[in-house]
Amino acid sequence: MVDNNRLGDLLAHLVLILGVAVVVFPVYVAVIASTHPPGTFVRGVMPLLPGPNALENYKTVILEGRSRAGTPPIGGMLWNSFVMAMAITIGKLSISLLSAFAIVYFRFPFRIFFFWLIFLTLMLPVEVRIVPTFQVVADLGMLNSFAGLSIPLIASATATFLFRQFFMTVPEELMEAARVDGAGPMKFFRDILVPLSITNIAALFVIMFIYGWNQYLWPLLITTDPAYYTIVMGIQRMVTGGDSEPLWHLVMATVVLAALPPILVILFMQRLFVKGLTETEK
Amino acid sequence: MASITMDNLGKVYAGDVRAVTGVSIDIADGEMIVLVGPSGCGKSTLLRMVAGLETITEGTLRIGDRVVNRLEPAERDIAMVFQNYALYPHMTVYNNLAYGLKNRRMARAEIDRRVTEAAEMLQIGAFLDRKPRQLSGGQRQRVAMGRALVREPAAFLFDEPLSNLDAKLRVQMRVEIRQLQKRLATTSLYVTHDQLEALTLADRLVVLNGGRIEQIGTPMEVYARPATTFVAGFIGSPAMNMLPADWLRGVVAADALSHLPTGADLIGLRPEDMSLAPASDGGLTLEARLMLLEPAGAESHLHVKFDGMDEMFVVRLPHVPQVDEGSRLAFSLAREALHPFDAKTGLRL
Numbered sequence: 082m083v084d085n086n087r088l089g090d091l092l093a094h095l096v097l098i099l100g101v102a103v104v105v106f107p108v109y110v111a112v113i114a115s116t117h118p119p120g121t122f123v124r125g126v127m128p129l130l131p132g133p134n135a136l137e138n139y140k141t142v143i144l145e146g147r148s149r150a151g152t153p154p155i156g157g158m159l160w161n162s163f164v165m166a167m168a169i170t171i172g173k174l175s176i177s178l179l180s181a182f183a184i185v186y187f188r189f190p191f192r193i194f195f196f197w198l199i200f201l202t203l204m205l206p207v208e209v210r211i212v213p214t215f216q217v218v219a220d221l222g223m224l225n226s227f228a229g230l231s232i233p234l235i236a237s238a239t240a241t242f243l244f245r246q247f248f249m250t251v252p253e254e255l256m257e258a259a260r261v262d263g264a265g266p267m268k269f270f271r272d273i274l275v276p277l278s279i280t281n282i283a284a285l286f287v288i289m290f291i292y293g294w295n296q297y298l299w300p301l302l303i304t305t306d307p308a309y310y311t312i313v314m315g316i317q318r319m320v321t322g323g324d325s326e327p328l329w330h331l332v333m334a335t336v337v338l339a340a341l342p343p344i345l346v347i348l349f350m351q352r353l354f355v356k357g358l359t360e361t362e363k
Numbered sequence: 364m365a366s367i368t369m370d371n372l373g374k375v376y377a378g379d380v381r382a383v384t385g386v387s388i389d390i391a392d393g394e395m396i397v398l399v400g401p402s403g404c405g406k407s408t409l410l411r412m413v414a415g416l417e418t419i420t421e422g423t424l425r426i427g428d429r430v431v432n433r434l435e436p437a438e439r440d441i442a443m444v445f446q447n448y449a450l451y452p453h454m455t456v457y458n459n460l461a462y463g464l465k466n467r468r469m470a471r472a473e474i475d476r477r478v479t480e481a482a483e484m485l486q487i488g489a490f491l492d493r494k495p496r497q498l499s500g501g502q503r504q505r506v507a508m509g510r511a512l513v514r515e516p517a518a519f520l521f522d523e524p525l526s527n528l529d530a531k532l533r534v535q536m537r538v539e540i541r542q543l544q545k546r547l548a549t550t551s552l553y554v555t556h557d558q559l560e561a562l563t564l565a566d567r568l569v570v571l572n573g574g575r576i577e578q579i580g581t582p583m584e585v586y587a588r589p590a591t592t593f594v595a596g597f598i599g600s601p602a603m604n605m606l607p608a609d610w611l612r613g614v615v616a617a618d619a620l621s622h623l624p625t626g627a628d629l630i631g632l633r634p635e636d637m638s639l640a641p642a643s644d645g646g647l648t649l650e651a652r653l654m655l656l657e658p659a660g661a662e663s664h665l666h667v668k669f670d671g672m673d674e675m676f677v678v679r680l681p682h683v684p685q686v687d688e689g690s691r692l693a694f695s696l697a698r699e700a701l702h703p704f705d706a707k708t709g710l711r712l
Contacts, residue, residue, distance in 0.1 A: 254449035257416050262463035262510075263437035272462070276453045 108340075115139070115334035122329035134330065142334045155315065155335055161230075162311040163342060165300070166293030168231035173289050174282060177237050181244035182270050186256065196245075203238040207299050215302055225306040234299065240285050247281050248274065283353035291343045312339040365427035365440070365517035365550060366392045367413065373421030374408055374574075382408045383574045386422070390518075393548040395541075399561035400571035401597065407522060409571070410554045414443050414520050426517055437466070442511035443520040447527060448503045450495040456482075456506050457491040460513050474513075481512040484543070501532045508540070512547075519544070521553040525560065537563060558598050562586065570594045588702075592709040595631045595702060601664060601677040603702070604632045610671060615647045619698065624712040627703030634664070634679035636700035641693060649694045651676075658683040667692065 110129075114122050117132030142155050183189070184196050207214065214233050223229030251274065259269040275282075300311045310318070316335055320327045367390040374383040383405040390396050398406040411417040413424060415436035424432055431439045442463075450459050457478060464474045482488040485505040495503055504524065511519055521540070525533045541564055544551050555561050561568055562582040570577040570585065570593070578590040589595035595603040608628045612620060623630070641648065651667035654675055665678040678694060686692060703712045 252447060252449065254445045254447055255451065257414075257436075258443070258445060258449035258451075258510075259462075260416065261414065261436045261441070261443045263466035264462075268466065273451055273453075279453075 111333045111336050114329055115337050117330050119328055119330055123326060138330050138334045142331050142338065155338060158310050158312040158315040161309055162294055162313065164227055165230045165311055166290050168227060169234050169293035170286055170289040172231060172235035173237040173240050174285060176235060177240035177244055180241050181248055182274065185245055185248040199238050199241050202236060207234060218303060224303050225309050229303050230300055234296065243281065243285065244278065247278055251277060280353050283350050287347055287350050290346050294343050366390055367518055367550060367552065368425040371422035372412060372419060372424060374412060374417060375420045381574055386576055388569060388579065390550055390552065392550055395544050395551045395553065395564060395566045396569060397553045397555060397561045397565035398569050398571055399555055399558060402556055404571040405574035406554045406571045410520055410522055410552060413552060414441060415439050440517040441520055442514040442516040443522065444507050444511050444524045446523045448507040450503060450506055452495055455492050455494060456487060459506055460509050463510065463514055477513040481509040484512065485509050500528055501536065504528060504536060518550040518552065521551065523555055558600060570597060590711050592629065592704050599633060601634050601679060604634060604676040606630045606632055614649065614670065619647050622698060623701065623703045626705055627712045629704040629706040631702030631704060632696065632700060634677045637678045637694040637696045639680065639684055639692060640695055646695050646697055650691060651694060652691055653686060653688055656688055
């Protein structure tokens with residue numbers, strides 16, 4: 082569409098620039114704050130230009146952590162977050178692919194009932210069912226473990242639903258052609274359905290990874306051993322732990338580092354991700 | 364290579380919906396049978412029952428001398444060409460052809476030999492590395508054929524394979540399919556709703572209507588002696604004219620219809636069986652008013668109203684006559700050109 086309305090263009094750009102500024106400014110402040118010496122951030126006047134302590138702050142965060150506040154060095158927490166996010170993402174993707182496959186391609190008793198059952202869980206995120214879930218995880222002895230961190234978050238109605246919608250757009254003849262070609266159900270799933278869903282998988286991978294990475298309440302509840310702290314929890318510990326004023330410069334350095342992996346995932350998967358959200362290749 | 368024997372095949376869907384009833388066809392080894400009928404007549408269902416994609420609820424199906432009622436499609440030794448080709452979009456042409464063979468754990472060298480051979484036969488050798496979406500409709504069609512060819516199956520099943528192609532390509536592919544089938548002499552079952560495709564491709568034609576067989580025969584048999592009014596109306600374009608016998612008796616000489624069997628109250632007349640010349644001895648003459656003249660290049664279709672009739676009928680002439688619309692014309696026809704039917708049962712007498 083070509084529109085030569087200059088005023089309209091100007092207005093649109095203004096709105097967009099404002100929107101971007103609103104989103105970008107806090108991130109900018111975080112980056113700036115992580116480069117200043119202790120105390121600058123709480124002095125009342127927020128500096129808007131980089132300070133001299135960048136190297137030192139990041140070195141402290143990465144190598145020493147804040148032992149006084151009970152937080153281990155950041156590397157371990159990043160690793161924990163990464164393991165948890167990956168376990169949740171891969172678990173969610175494989176379970177939802179398989180359940181969508183079952184619901185779309187097999188005629189089993191109570192199929193619709195099970196579909197709605199899965200769909201209903203959309204209305205029950207972790208926060209709603211947190212007490213009984215905690216009880217179950219505790220009884221199974223999964224507190225302070227990666228299994229406890231990830232398994233309760235793996236069931237995913239959203240992904241199941243999305244894959245179901247996608248599978249229903251795959252022409253039935255493909256399945257029939259595969260049957261004539263001698264492919265059993267799982268072979269059809271592996272050789273044809275999964276490769277066709279690859280863009281959807283990439284898109285969901287990004288979304289699910291960030292979902293897993295940003296988990297806060299659940300890890301906070303079930304981990305008491307610092308060895309299993311995730312980075313998001315670590316930030317919380319740094320802010321609230323100890324009696325002294327939070328060391329904002331270190332908190333901000335941690336925040337910046339914590340934001341990196343999701344950004345990397347997005348950058349890495351961007352092409353597939355955008356493709357997956359906007360087109361379905363058939 | 365095998366024969367296919369359908370013995371009283373029937374298909375009833377859940378909820379007592381009948382799609383196919385009492386179909387018995389013996390397909391000889393190497394024969395090309397075309398199933399033709401209007402949409403919803405059960406022809407695709409029947410083909411899919413043979414393929415194993417629909418369960419068979421009644422009757423027995425044999426491919427060769429094996430009863431295959433309960434076998435999976437892959438175990439029936441058939442290959443199928445789908446209407447929308449059903450190529451695997453993420454695989455190259457080569458892999459599309461090879462997929463079925465790989466699933467059969469065939470040796471790599473043998474797969475390679477077969478794919479190359481089929482690609483050569485269908486002239487798709489240059490596209491083996493491409494994905495289906497990079498191909499034109501005609502090329503995709505060839506790949507779909509190739510996927511069937513490489514299997515070297517006992518029978519080919521075609522489910523309206525040409526209906527997604529444009530008219531010119533359709534004619535070309537029709538010829539190629541026929542040549543290929545003759546050369547390979549593989550038993551084939553071909554479904555179409557296009558009566559021209561049916562007539563040109565078939566060794567024998569099976570006309571289906573409402574899930575039942577109306578007539579089985581060679582294309583010329585079916586055309587020359589349609590067994591029912593349905594076949595008469597379906598095969599041939601423009602369709603056969605159906606004249607009430609009572610009216611016909613009123614406008615021709617009394618003894619002109621004496622050769623028709625008693626009880627024939629509906630008389631079929633092919634549009635091309637009439638001509639503008641006056642009747643020679645023994646022939647009949649019908650007078651009509653020309654309502655519309657459709658020139659079609661090598662031939663012309665005349666829409667006429669016979670005297671005393673409100674309906675329009677069609678006359679096909681092998682030339683475009685110099686006549687004006689609205690003028691009165693006399694058509695002559697041979698006595699043998701009349702097809703007698705019983706209006707109540709629809710059967711030929």
